[in-house]
Amino acid sequence: MNPEEIDNRNLEIDPLDQFGTMGPTDIIIDPKTYRLKLTGKVKRPLSLSYDQILQYPSLTEAVLLICPGFFANHGRWTGVSLRVLLQEAQVKREAKYIDVKGAQERVVRIPLKDIDQRKIFLAYRVNGEVLPKQHGFPLRLVFEDAYGYDWVKYVNEIFVS
Numbered sequence: 151m152n153p154e155e156i157d158n159r160n161l162e163i164d165p166l167d168q169f170g171t172m173g174p175t176d177i178i179i180d181p182k183t184y185r186l187k188l189t190g191k192v193k194r195p196l197s198l199s200y201d202q203i204l205q206y207p208s209l210t211e212a213v214l215l216i217c218p219g220f221f222a223n224h225g226r227w228t229g230v231s232l233r234v235l236l237q238e239a240q241v242k243r244e245a246k247y248i249d250v251k252g253a254q255e256r257v258v259r260i261p262l263k264d265i266d267q268r269k270i271f272l273a274y275r276v277n278g279e280v281l282p283k284q285h286g287f288p289l290r291l292v293f294e295d296a297y298g299y300d301w302v303k304y305v306n307e308i309f310v311s
Contacts, residue, residue, distance in 0.1 A: 161212075161214065161224045162224065163212060163224055163225060163226050163277060164223045164224050164225060165277070166225070166276060166277045166279060166282070168223070169215075169221075169223045169225065169276075169285065170217060170220055170221030170223060171284050171285065172217045172220060172298060172299070173254070173256070173299070173303060174253075174254045174303060174304070175283070175284035175285075176283070176284070177253050177254065177283070177303070177304050178283065179253065179287065179288055179304060179306075181200040181201075181288055182200075184199065184200045184288055184306070185197045185198065185199060185306070186198045186200075186203060186272075186289065186305065186306060186307070186308070187306065187307045187308070188235055188236075188239045188307075188308045188310070189307070189308075189309055189310070190245070190248075190249075190308075190309040190310035190311055191241065191242040191244060191245040191310045191311060192236075192239040192240055192241055192242065192245075192310050193239070193240035193241075193242060194238065194239050194240045195239065196235065196238060196239050198235075200274075200288050203230055203272075203274065203288075203289070204274065206230045206231075206234055206235070207230075207231070207234065208228050208229065208230065209228070209229065209230075209231055209271060210226055210227065210228040210275075211226070211227055211269045211271070211292070211294075212224065212225070212226050212227075213225065213227050213269050213292050213294050214294075215298050215301060216297055216298055217297065217298035217299070218297055225276045225277055226276065226277050226278070227271075227273040227275070227276050227292045228273060228274065228275035228276070228278075229271045229272045229273035229274050229275065229289070229292065230271060230272050230274070231271050232248070232265055232270055232271055232272065232308070233265055233266060235272075235308070236248070236262075236265070236308075236310070239310070241262070241310055242310075245262060245310045245311065246261065246262060246311065247259050247260065247261055247262060247310070247311050248260050248262060248265075248308050248309065248310050248311075249307075249308070249309040249311065250291050250302050250305055250307075250308055251302070251305070251306060251307040251308070251309065252286070252291075252302040252303050252304045252305050252306065253303075253304035253306055254303070254304065256302050256303070257302070258291065258293070258296075258300045258302050260293070262310075268293075268294045268295050269292060269293075269294035270291070270292065270293050270294065271291075271292050272289045272290070272291060272292070272305055273286075273289065273290050273291075273292045274287075274288060274289055285303065286301075286302075286303030286304050286305070287304070288304075288305075289304070289305040289306075290302065290303050290304075290305060291303075291305055
């Protein structure tokens with residue numbers, strides 16, 4: 151299944167206990183010391199605590215996570231808009247990309263022009279529950295139309311280039 155070709159509007163939401171996992175599942179991040187850094191080509195770099203992130207307006211979207219050959223999980227993901235964070239950081243005009251980085255050195259590059267065209271945001275809840283450790287607590291990139299290996303877990307930095 152190619153995520154770009156799937157219409158998930160009529161799919162049932164899968165129970166969280168049936169979600170598959172790939173990649174690291176055992177990283178423990180203390181929400182009291184956690185910081186999300188947003189740096190690079192911005193006028194106002196950010197360093198946000200987990201509690202600060204939870205204060206932003208939330209959005210909830212049903213998005214299908216596909217790990218080809220292994221599983222497809224349709225979940226209701228809740229989190230913070232990348233667009234809101236980028237606006238607060240005041241992205242410079244010459245910027246073209248964001249690199250979303252996770253605790254395991256996993257990095258995904260996304261063109262800035264795509265941020266508004268798809269469901270792309272940072273999730274801290276799935277199916278109404280706090281994002282479990284094995285699914286990337288405290289933040290996981292939700293990236294509609296991309297395969298699961300681009301859904302970075304344990305997000306700790308966004309670098310604008």
